[in-house]
Amino acid sequence: MRDANMKVVLVHPEIPGNTGTIGRTCVALDLELILIHPLGFDIGEKSVRRAGLDYWKYVRLTEYQSWQAFMADRAPRDDQLFLFENDGEGGSVYEPAYPPDAYLIFGKETKGLPPEVLTGRAKRTFRLPMRSPHIRSLNLANAATAVIYQAMRSYLA
Known part of the structure; x- marks a missing residue:
């Protein structure tokens, strides 16, 4: 297994359960979780800890x-x-070669990433493919976990 020091960044997350679940994934892969305020919840909420189970203390x-x-x-x-983002201009999450020190950046559940983050970064913005026209977006925790494992793929072998 090759070393990686990737970080997961959540910008203005709104749902504590998603943050807790993503935190649990970070513990599983020994990744740092970075939260950018404002948050839509108190980080001490039971729902964050519940989703992260008893692993939250290790995040x-x-x-x-x-x-x-x-x-x-x-x-x-x-x-x-x-x-x-759902409509990332940089292509599919399967296309880039993720460096071991990558920052994987996700936005809030209802609006995605704010303009201050996206401006000038269209080619750095990627999407998780969805085949059905009936789905607008995926749950943040599910999407983040899929992306994180793809980004870490060559470091987990």
């Missing part, structure tokens, strides 16, 4: 008060940023 959690604070502190390279 490597970092919080930032804004996208700007995150960018100023982390100063990621452009090639580290992978944004995910």
